[in-house]
Amino acid sequence: MLNKLREAFKQADKEFNELFIGAMSCITGLKTSGKYLLRPTVTLHYPDQHWVMYKDTRNWLRLIKNEETGEELCTACGSCVRVCPCSCIKIAPGKKAEHRKGLVPEIFEIDFSLCCFCGLCVEACPFNAIKFCAAYEMACYNREDLLWNKEQLLAINDDFKQTEPKQMVDKYIIP
Secondary structure, X not given: OHHHHHHHHHHHHHHHHHHHHHHHHHHHHHHHHHHHHOXXXXXXXXXXXXXXXXXXXXXXXXXXXXXXXOOEOOOOOOHHHHHOOOOOEEEEEEEEOOOOOOEEEEXXXXXXXXXXXXXXXXXXXXXXXXXXXXXXXXXXXXXXXXXXXXHHHHOOOOOOOOOOHHHHHHHHOOO
């Protein structure tokens, strides 16, 4: 009889201990939620508001023009084609450049459906003719629309505002 009573107390103690641990974890969760309850929200209302991209953003690739001459910097050397692990870049050399040495590519295409945005082409380009840009709203419904030619890559509007990552964190994340 005494053994049964001891076992009953042990069982009740074990159940009470589990109940206490469960209640404490619930209180901890409510305390965490309560901390953020009265703070302003960090929700971004997407179509009306846009993220500010910081300087090392790896979104879409674009071709760079020389601002003085208006000629693209690409010389059709093929460095980006050789280094690309996805084989998504195609270049065909064209006519001789007017204001610099080298050729102007007749065909420069990037198939963004294959691109893994690794940045090797950006690093391999000896003329800094291809760069990442801050544009990120380029979704499409057809896979064929992801094959971009030279004119499209030169026409990308880079509304890139250089922001340090620390400022980005301070602006969008509340401590």
